[in-house]
Amino acid sequence: MEGLEGIIREHPFFAGLDERFIALVSGCAKNVRFEAKQYLIRHDEPANEFYLVRHGRVALEIAAPGHGALTFQTLGAGDIVGVSWLISPYRSQYDAQALELTRAIAIDGGCLRTKCESDHDLGYEMMKRVVAILVQRLHATRLQILDVYGR
Amino acid sequence: MSMAAEGAASAAAGVAGKPAGPDPWLPRLGRIVSRRRDSRDAWTLEIREQIPQSASFRPGQFNMLTAFGIGEVPISLSGDPAAMDRLIHTIRPVGPVSTALAQMRPGAAIGLRGPFGSGWPLRQAVGGDVLVVAGGLGLAPLRPVLYALLAGRERYGRITLLYGSRSPDDVLFHREIVSWSRRQRIEVHVTVDHAASGWDGHVGVVTTLVPRAQCEPQRTVALVCGPEVMMRLTVAALHAHGIPHEAIYLSMERNMKCALGLCGRCQLQSVLVCRDGPVFRYDRVRGLFAHKEL
Ligand SMILES: Cc1cc2nc3c(=O)[nH]c(=O)nc-3n(C[C@H](O)[C@H](O)[C@H](O)COP(=O)(O)OP(=O)(O)OC[C@H]3O[C@@H](n4cnc5c(N)ncnc54)[C@H](O)[C@@H]3O)c2cc1C
Ligand code: FES
Numbered sequence: 001m002e003g004l005e006g007i008i009r010e011h012p013f014f015a016g017l018d019e020r021f022i023a024l025v026s027g028c029a030k031n032v033r034f035e036a037k038q039y040l041i042r043h044d045e046p047a048n049e050f051y052l053v054r055h056g057r058v059a060l061e062i063a064a065p066g067h068g069a070l071t072f073q074t075l076g077a078g079d080i081v082g083v084s085w086l087i088s089p090y091r092s093q094y095d096a097q098a099l100e101l102t103r104a105i106a107i108d109g110g111c112l113r114t115k116c117e118s119d120h121d122l123g124y125e126m127m128k129r130v131v132a133i134l135v136q137r138l139h140a141t142r143l144q145i146l147d148v149y150g151r
Numbered sequence: 152m153s154m155a156a157e158g159a160a161s162a163a164a165g166v167a168g169k170p171a172g173p174d175p176w177l178p179r180l181g182r183i184v185s186r187r188r189d190s191r192d193a194w195t196l197e198i199r200e201q202i203p204q205s206a207s208f209r210p211g212q213f214n215m216l217t218a219f220g221i222g223e224v225p226i227s228l229s230g231d232p233a234a235m236d237r238l239i240h241t242i243r244p245v246g247p248v249s250t251a252l253a254q255m256r257p258g259a260a261i262g263l264r265g266p267f268g269s270g271w272p273l274r275q276a277v278g279g280d281v282l283v284v285a286g287g288l289g290l291a292p293l294r295p296v297l298y299a300l301l302a303g304r305e306r307y308g309r310i311t312l313l314y315g316s317r318s319p320d321d322v323l324f325h326r327e328i329v330s331w332s333r334r335q336r337i338e339v340h341v342t343v344d345h346a347a348s349g350w351d352g353h354v355g356v357v358t359t360l361v362p363r364a365q366c367e368p369q370r371t372v373a374l375v376c377g378p379e380v381m382m383r384l385t386v387a388a389l390h391a392h393g394i395p396h397e398a399i400y401l402s403m404e405r406n407m408k409c410a411l412g413l414c415g416r417c418q419l420q421s422v423l424v425c426r427d428g429p430v431f432r433y434d435r436v437r438g439l440f441a442h443k444e445l
Contacts, residue, residue, distance in 0.1 A: 059354065071346050073355045078362075099351060136359075139384060143356040144344045148378040149287030149317040 004029050007105055011052045012078045013129055021122050028111035034098035041082055041096035049106045050082030056102025061095045072144065073137070074099065083130050085109025086116075175411055178217045178262030179204070181238070183255045189241055191320040193288060194253040195229065198238040198261055208232055209270030210295035211402060211430045215410050216240065217262030218251035225407045225425070226252070227292035228266060232299055238263070241291040241323070267410045269430045271296045271374050272400055280308040280366035282394070284385050286315045286357055286377025290323045292402055292429075293376050297331065304336055311338045311364045315357025315381065318343050319350045338365060357381060358388040368393030376402040383440055386433055399433040 005026045008014050014022065032051070034040055040051055040058060051058075057076045061069040072094075075081055081096050081104070090109065116123030173179075180201040189195045208228050217223040226249075230239025244250035255261060273296065281300060285293045300310050312331065316322045322341060332339035340360045342353040353360070357377070373389050375382050382401050389399055405424040408416040412426030419439045422428065428436075 061348075067347060069348050071348065071350070071354045073359075074353050140356045140359060143358075143380065143384060146380060147317065147344075148380045149315070149321060149344070 004031070004105065007054065008052070011054075011105070013052060013080045013133075017125060021125060024115050024119070024122060025107065025112060028108040028115070029105050030108075032104050032106040034102045034104070036098055036100045038098050039095060040098060040102075040104070041092045041094070043092055043095050045092055047082060047084035047090045047092045047109055050080060050085050050109055051096075051104040051106055053077055053079050053081060054103045054105065056104075057099040058102055059097050059099050061097060063095070069095065069097075073140070080133065082109075083133060085113065086126060086130050175264060176409075178215070178223070178264050181261045181263050183257050183259045183261060184237065185257055186255065190316075190323045190325070191318075193241055193243045193291070193323055195239060195241045196252070196255060196261075197230075198240065198263065199236070200238070200263070203236070207235055208266040208295075210273070210299050211270035211292060212266035212268045213292070213410075213429065214238065214240065214263045214265035215267070215407070216252055217264075218248055218255070219260060219262060221251045222248040223262070223264075224248045224252070225267075225404075225410060227402075227429075229291040229294050230298075232295050233302060241288070241294075243288050264410065267425055269428055271402075271430055272372065272432075273299055276300075276372040277306050278308070279370040279372060281310045282313070282364050282366050282371050282373040282389070283311065284313045284357060284361075284373060284375045284377075284389070286381040286385070287317065287321065288323065289375075289377030289381075289402070290314055293374060294324065294327075296374060297337070301331075301337065308370070309338065309366050310336070311366055312340070313357055313360040313364060314339070314341045315360070315377070316341070316343050317345075319346055319352070340364075356384070358384050361385070361388040361392050364392070369395075371398060373399045374401075375399060379403075379440070396434040396437065397432060400430055401433055401436075402429045403431060403436065404429065 005022055008026055008029060009022050053075055055077055057074055058081050059071045060073045061071050064070050084090060084092050116126055181198040184197040184199050187195050210232055213225045213227045215223050216226045226240045226242055229241040242249055242253040244253040283293055300307055328339060328341060331337050340363055342355050342357055342360055346354050371394050373394050375385050386399055403424050405417040407425050408414045410425040412423050417424040
């Protein structure tokens with residue numbers, strides 16, 4: 001457990017998080033690995049877990065009719081994959097596929113959500129961190145939609 | 152020193168806004184030597200002047216290129232500043248003049264005035280790290296800087312190129328980027344906005360690459376060129392990464408007519424882009440950014 005706690009403490013997503021909360025988060029965490037091409041997340045499936053990437057690369061994909069899978073973002077060490085675990089209806093909005101051997105910490109979303117409900121200080125910390133990621137991705141999406149390079 | 156005065160002092164190939172040599176209003180005659188496709192929609196022309204002059208220029212400068220009978224537009228120099236005998240320009244067709252230029256075949260006549268404008272601040276970068284951030288065709292005006300940095304590699308710390316493009320087919324100078332990252336002492340990260348499966352590189356906007364740059368923010372000079380929206384968001388990301396505004400330089404684009412600081416066509420409030428720019432230190436043009444009216 002100490003190993004997991006150390007990794008979680010060091011991960012940018014949890015930077016500066018109170019030790020008490022690190023222990024709570026670690027209680028919902030486990031080590032996982034994915035081979036290249038294996039899916040971490042499938043579109044529209046329950047968002048049971050999210051992942052702190054430690055090594056490797058993951059593609060976030062959307063299936064577009066007639067175009068196959070379109071990758072709209074790739075993530076790597078230090079990133080998190082999956083935010084739907086905190087946001088109702090807790091279903092994934094895209095596919096996430098490992099592009100190479102990927103090692104990560106999987107966090108049980110249901111377990112952490114229950115802890116967030118019973119300790120709102122923890123819930124607020126998680127909400128702030130997830131919102132920061134959503135804002136970054138919103139900015140990125142705007143740039144992609146504007147298609148600035150195409151003009 | 153005023154911005155205009157500094158721009159003037161820094162232009163090696165003559166006073167900024169006024170090229171060295173003969174009548175700056177009169178296009179010199181050149182011929183296309185070669186034309187090659189460098190991405191889905193960008194062509195690179197190699198031009199030799201009819202009466203050869205020194206093709207010396209500062210990375211970041213531009214020429215006014217004439218397609219005779221159609222018009223004249225500003226186009227950055229995209230070649231090696233040390234290759235004095237030929238002029239290289241990379242052009243994306245967006246309207247009548249740029250289309251006529253991009254379609255020119257070997258042997259065709261072309262007019263040119265210049266080089267004009269300020270260059271990238273290579274001297275300020277000596278001894279520190281250099282972070283080059285390019286978006287789309289913005290890599291063209293930055294390529295001469297990369298040549299110059301690599302030619303004097305030992306004078307700089309870490310050199311990083313972050314390049315964002317629309318899709319894999321739009322990546323400019325693809326082969327050269329690969330060779331820079333393989334053979335040279337320069338760290339290269341390329342990203343595309345979206346990709347079909349088969350592309351195994353990074354996907355995401357160029358700002359997502361900034362945290363990957365292995366530079367020491369307090370001793371880094373950042374050189375940024377691309378569409379203005381991209382530059383604005385990149386400046387924010389660089390600043391969040393710890394790079395001060397005074398160490399960020401960008402190249403601005405405005406329509407031009409005279410390129411000599413006389414007609415006012417390229418004016419942005421108190422600044423004339425052709426004379427004081429196109430390369431500006433960010434803190435000096437910050438207020439001009441993001442105004443719809445400008
Ligand atoms: C300092 C400087 C350096 C430049 N360097 C290069 C370069 O290296 N390579 C290159 O291809 N272009 C470069 N440009 C842009 C180039 O000058 C314009 O694309 C050109 O003037 C367009 O003229 P046109 O007659 O072909 O099209 P226009 O009829 O003037 O415009 C046609 C359409 O294209 C749009 N447009 C005009 N300018 C641009 C632009 N800059 N970017 C995107 N869309 C535009 C217009 O809004 C219009 O919708 C540079 C501009 C400046 C100011
Ligand atoms: S184009 Fe700049 S003043 Fe004429």
